[in-house]
Amino acid sequence: MKTDLPLSAAPLTRHSGQTLSEQLAGQVAERIRQRLLAPGARLPSVRDAARRHGVSPHTVVAAYDQLLAQGLVEARKQRGFFVRGPQAEPAAARSRAASGADVAAPKVAPIDATALIRGMFQAGGGRPGPGLGTLPAAWLDLPLLHGALRRVLADDRQAGASASALLYGEPAGDPRLRMALSNRLQDLGIPAAPERIVTAVGATHALELISRTLLAPGDAVLVDDPGWAVESARLSRQGLRLLPVPRGADGPDLDVLAALATQHRPRLYVTVSVLHNPTGHTLGLNTAHRLLQLAQAHDFLIAEDDTYAYLAPPHAPRLAALDGLQRTVYVSGFSKILAPSWRVGYLAAPAGLVDRLIDTKLLSTLTSPALLEQAVAVCLEQGLLRRHAEKVGALLASARARSVRLAEAAGCRFLAPPQGLFGWLDTGVDTERLALPLLDAGWLIAPGSLFHASHRPSTAMRINFASSQDAAFWKAFVAARATMKNAGSGPALS
């Protein structure tokens, strides 16, 4: 089972049934299988790998030859060994090629974004990964979840043959949840009646419903840069042309956005307005207002991804609130605060779009699980989720303070003020290369390149404040960075 695999590589040993080169080849193969080494990634140089594992260069060459023979890596003249891509050409790449798109075409298949999410699923019993995107399991509230589920089962028993479990449920999603969400959104100033709300299998699925409904292959779409890797991978795979909007400590660069909109006529901007991933930035009122004016002037819609809603500062403005849900489709979910595996997310949309979004949902999953949607409704109705979120907020504030101290002591510089779950910081070295020795030491990090649609090298790294409080990680980080600098990894990238 994947979950049983330790993240850290076992040390190579001479007292094993396998030769050292077989052990090394096996470790690398396993990482390729898990996508911790993504297609297109370069393996460490023979000299680096030999030093790191305490073996002779000959052993490393033998191991790489085995990987070559297995078809897992390829040798490129003068450049080294690279992880091979998937055997068949992915559909999105073909359709991208057919549409003649040339904007931000990824250098390699965008699939390596899935390395990070695959990592999420391996963190079960293991060491917390500073690069992961979730709250620690211990911060979540199992009795809260079970209490809500038991309540729904009791209601269902009362209902007998009209129990929700026995029917497909409404295409738009469970009516009880949509009512509770409507109340929640009113509190945020978003005028979403229950008829405007469509539930989905997590916020990711809600974003999928939006882009599948509104965009066709070859269409242009604005995205945050840096931005959430899975989202840009998803949009790329749909055959869309990604238009990266630079996002710094002050938010999206609206001048660039306007120029891109003029030139490429995008139909949609997918953005995280509050506690942006990875920078932690939250849009101010003026930026939000100007952004909506641009959306109107250039006639594009905005998918506002509010995944971190429950970690947000009170009164953070939402685009959908300013806009009155006219040109904005609001998206959120409960994986980051309540229960990742319940996969409950939702969207609230302009009236004219709701039916089309429901049709896309019908053709994708028919409906979504009513039991879990009703359990979320119970948590919302009774104020249980709000109280839980307050507790998590306090834990996160203290974790953030500690992580920031450790990061700065390790010589990192924050690229945006630390807020919410994620920190975005400059390490001074290429973080994609830094990821490999840290993986050997048992730490999964999120290198900056993952957050750029172009996958360009970066010295930035995203940390999860909740899982970066361990001084042992920062010790390993400093050691790995020193090795890289000593090995002459060249000047720091911008």
Next chain:
Amino acid sequence: MKTDLPLSAAPLTRHSGQTLSEQLAGQVAERIRQRLLAPGARLPSVRDAARRHGVSPHTVVAAYDQLLAQGLVEARKQRGFFVRGPQAEPAAARSRAASGADVAAPKVAPIDATALIRGMFQAGGGRPGPGLGTLPAAWLDLPLLHGALRRVLADDRQAGASASALLYGEPAGDPRLRMALSNRLQDLGIPAAPERIVTAVGATHALELISRTLLAPGDAVLVDDPGWAVESARLSRQGLRLLPVPRGADGPDLDVLAALATQHRPRLYVTVSVLHNPTGHTLGLNTAHRLLQLAQAHDFLIAEDDTYAYLAPPHAPRLAALDGLQRTVYVSGFSKILAPSWRVGYLAAPAGLVDRLIDTKLLSTLTSPALLEQAVAVCLEQGLLRRHAEKVGALLASARARSVRLAEAAGCRFLAPPQGLFGWLDTGVDTERLALPLLDAGWLIAPGSLFHASHRPSTAMRINFASSQDAAFWKAFVAARATMKNAGSGPALS
């Protein structure tokens, strides 16, 4: 709430706050909103509608004028009034146009297929619809579902902070369920180790993962004709070229299939091998063998949709069993036997495809709900599902016998031997036109045109044996058909 709307139209009344024409316009508008009148559908002629509702032709004209003013219908010269399509051009249609596809291009947007699935969700407390695709709620076993859920919650409590609810879960799906499914598939002769299995949010989602992974817009795909309306709508919307393979009482026409494969080089055939929807036909061994030979000769894969697995006769051969899961992706789920709203489905795939399918799932819903997957595992492990399926099989056999008697007494002729959940029969009149007066009388039927990718008119109709046992339906059916014949609806279509 949609579910509260009665399926049957309220009689028009002169003692209302609204005029007769306003009432009639309101009823038609509501049906358009619910998609019970699909885009492209023709409204009844003024004369027909006047007679049916007992009002003057002038009242009908006034009602249709109101619908025209609301933009819900359009008038076509000499032809009558038609329901308008969605306002924006759907993405799939655009991309289909761009790819120059001309094979089986639907006459109207394929979206009217969703009328039938939307109907499924309205059947809650109401009269059973002979056209629906589900088992009656009363045939399902709520205590079985709740017992399994309680068992999972108890296990989760033991696990504490590593409880599955608190983690995202494995991308491939819950390991316990995949193990139970592997055992189940071994019983069917399908050699699927747990690593070959990927869970999904229902069988529909599994089919979506397959087509999104294997096909790009413009690609050709073979489908059953007649076949399940939602599947062809889904594939059309993905921008694929549908190649309909005629499927009669003897199964798919392999000569036509071979010719289409030669001419269009499809990459995939999506087919229901056992208890085909709508014909009820199950592939024999020789046809299955020849079909797999064709797949090899023309180098296409087969997505074998085994949605009705638990209603199937014992020893019905599966393509995936003959094939050893080399060229077949097997799909099934539990909505038709256990719990529609749990949305648990799965696929089993050739080894080389599994990782690509998991990546598609990650970018679509990340993972799928572990709680519900584990509850299905409990039902499978303890033989509870098998015993439940035996009970349902007995109920269905008796319902089928009764429905067949009633249908034949009403002058219908079965186009394939009655088996499984669905009957496919010839009514002698255009069933799309027949649907309207029956809807007025409160009965939702599934007209034959829905099961053809071309949406061509048809005198066939699909009935659900479990919900067609009511003599009152067949009485309404005979009356509606007589009205149509008297009104001179023209010669029967083939």
